[in-house]
Amino acid sequence: MTETTVRPASELDAHDVLALYEQMQLIRRTERAAHDLFMSGLVKGTTHLAAGQEAVAVGASAALRPDDYVFATYRGHHHAMARGATPEECLAELMSRATGLCRAKGGSMHLTKASSGMLGSYAIVGSHLPMAVGAAWSARLRGTEQVAVAFFGDGTTNIGAFHESLNLAAVWRLPVLFVCENNFYMEYTPIGAVTAVPHPAADRAGAHALPSEVIDGNDVLVVYDAVRRAAERARAGDGPTVIEAETYRHFGHSRADPATYRPADEVERWLDHDPLDIARDRLGALNVSDDAVEQADARARRVVDDAIEAAKNAPDADPAEAFTDVWADGGNAWRT
């Protein structure tokens, strides 16, 4: 069954932390593959890559119960994978294959793994915050002690649904976590240029009488502990928490965006604060050998290389799929 208590980061052993590192490496390599496949024309439409933001997804996921709910944005590959979607399922979805996570009906922006509580990636900014509030409300009504987590970007904090959600969740004291991945850019615009407060999520929490925390979103153990504490509070009936995890994306906003609007020294500073490097330092402090880390890297590389091959060789989406899954009976009839 599910664990009822999650250990503090200080009690995680070398094996635990190495597993978190390997998962981040798996996401990093999958995102790189998604980028390369997009540039070579095998992924159509768009992608919003989360390379650089892996620690938020992996740290948070490790601090949650398997039956908790997660809602993400169109930049959500890392959240799907952190909740158990495989690189192969994800890449196959991006490549419009029948074996894709959503059978090629969602695409990059809608990765979903409902069987493990990852209830979707949503491409209308802020739309999923009320859903997470509703999932938390449902958990309360069913008495399950599950929590719901909404991950969102800094740009989301200026849309109405964000404020409606924080207020309703606060008034109803629901077990929901609002986790902002502040990567400092609302698409192509610095968040500070369009937001009146320095911490777009955390500084708004007080207006809804919610506790908040600004954390280093690139340190997987810092994220883990912050989410663990917030989830504990939520399960105890103490209501929602706003966590603002500062992080940085390594790629542009979407597609082939080179992100030249970001100052070079800023990019360099953040690349020197890479979540994988930080995790490697953590592993060093736990006396994990370089050899063990390299083996984890090799495993991740192999899984992603195999995933790329499998996705490339998978059959295209079945044309009949266009007409299934509109209704719960599987069909789409709108008239007699």
Place this chain on the structure above:
Amino acid sequence: MADVITYRDAVAEGIAREMRRDPSVVCLGEDIGAAEGVFKTTVGLLKEFGPDRVWDTPISEQAIVGAAMGAAMTGMRPVAEIMFSDFLACCYDYIANEIPKVRYMTGGQVTVPLVVRTANGGGLGFGAQHSQAVENWVFAVPGLKIAAPSTSDDVVGLMAAAIRSDDPVVFFEHKGLLATKGPPAAEGHVVELGRARTMRDGDDVTLVALASTVPVALDAAERLAGEGVSAEVIDLRCLVPLDVAAVLASLEKTSRLVVIEENPYQGGWGGTLVSVVADEGFDLLDAPIKRIAAACVPLPFADALEAQVIPGVDAVTERVLELAAY
């Protein structure tokens, strides 16, 4: 049981019946609890089911419908109230982009069994932002079922079907019909979604109506009978599924079609209905199809002005007589 029940009381009765049989049915909305609804359509629910199942919300339409969606995805059957259907615009993202699409775009991984109830339509002098018939706003989006009852027993029967549906349903309660009375629904009464009802038999012309236009059509049919024209009146009851088969079957008999809508002519639901008839039932017709819908202007406030915009019995009778003479 009383001999008659108002449409208004039938709404609360329909919800209560489902809440009694299924503990996963919960209600949320503005002023629905202690205040029992601004239209008194949730009278008695808080008292009978308590605050764990009837939740008052802030004025936050996105949070109301979005939370209903999240709850529906995780095992509940929420019934969300949007006070006036005009306010669907405040949460249209959920109506247009989220609720109807999440099942499809996840490859069938999730199901959204929820009902959004809302008071629709004009005739009460509420002005341009509280009087619209907006079923066409919802009809424009594949992935939603739409019910719009015209009678008290259909309110109960369609509410049962809507709440039991594993698909999302937008349920339009017409403000102008709330005070009307009809026979109460039998115990266990369920009206399958997507089945039209013939309200009056006739041979010369088919009048297709929905919600408030059903009594208009019935009154017109009565007058037409005095003029020697026998009109059949069909209440669609739902827009999705749309019971085109019932309309085509009626046209086999009458060969003349008039569609009566309260939403604006521009973009109204009748446009879709008549396009199917033109496509598949052209051979059945002996005369052009007529659509009678609201004028394409915002709803005015004054009664005398509103009556110019929303089709009434006089206008319908006149148009049908013209068509009968064709």
